[in-house]
Amino acid sequence: MKKLLLCFIASGMLFSSSINAQREQNQVVVSAGMGYSIGQSVLKALLNATLEASGTNTVSSIPIINVMADYGITENFSLGVAYSFNKFSWSDSSIDTSGVISSVDLSAARHNIGVRPLFHFGNNEKVDLYTGARLGTSIWALSGSATDSQGNSTGASTDIPTGVVTVQALFGVRTYFTDVIGANFEVGIGNAPYFVAGGLSFKF
Numbered sequence: 268m269k270k271l272l273l274c275f276i277a278s279g280m281l282f283s284s285s286i287n288a289q290r291e292q293n294q295v296v297v298s299a300g301m302g303y304s305i306g307q308s309v310l311k312a313l314l315n316a317t318l319e320a321s322g323t324n325t326v327s328s329i330p331i332i333n334v335m336a337d338y339g340i341t342e343n344f345s346l347g348v349a350y351s352f353n354k355f356s357w358s359d360s361s362i363d364t365s366g367v368i369s370s371v372d373l374s375a376a377r378h379n380i381g382v383r384p385l386f387h388f389g390n391n392e393k394v395d396l397y398t399g400a401r402l403g404t405s406i407w408a409l410s411g412s413a414t415d416s417q418g419n420s421t422g423a424s425t426d427i428p429t430g431v432v433t434v435q436a437l438f439g440v441r442t443y444f445t446d447v448i449g450a451n452f453e454v455g456i457g458n459a460p461y462f463v464a465g466g467l468s469f470k471f
Contacts, residue, residue, distance in 0.1 A: 294339040300466015302331035351379040351460035395441040435459030
């Protein structure tokens with residue numbers, strides 16, 4: 268953690284001698300990519316250890332998917348919205364004494380929506396170094412279904428708003444390959460969706 272923060276600080280010092288303000292007023296930057304969460308990885312590992320010990324299938328998941336849009340209020344300050352999605356899935360089957368095969372499928376998907384005020388350093392057209400915060404909340408969509416080889420099936424689904432505010436301190440950088448397209452990398456500290464994330468950014 269300390270090494271990552273030191274890298275961002277060093278980058279800021281490197282660019283500050285030759286740049287003054289980062290972005291244009293009224294500019295929109297849309298970013299999309301994937302992220303990684305330490306907490307969710309630990310939870311998945313614990314669940315799978317328990318499931319493996321009981322002889323059942325393990326939990327699978329998809330990477331955290333992120334979409335953000337940031338609007339330049341001034342050259343140094345932007346306000347944006349963010350959406351993150353990730354999903355855990357589990358399925359297994361069994362055979363009863365009469366030879367009927369039953370399968371069960373369960374899934375838990377998290378939708379996190381937030382706002383992100385950001386402060387941008389410098390006005391280099393190729394590099395955007397920024398810091399800020401993300402404030403939001405999550406909704407968990409739970410679903411399950413069971414089917415047997417006789418064609419009988421049942422299922423249910425529900426959405427559960429957590430009611431918990433997610434707070435994340437952000438440190439990020441965008442590097443542009445052209446006037447429009449670039450790559451982004453972020454580190455997030457807090458209880459929001461990801462610890463590290465990366466992807467592509469598009470200026471409009």
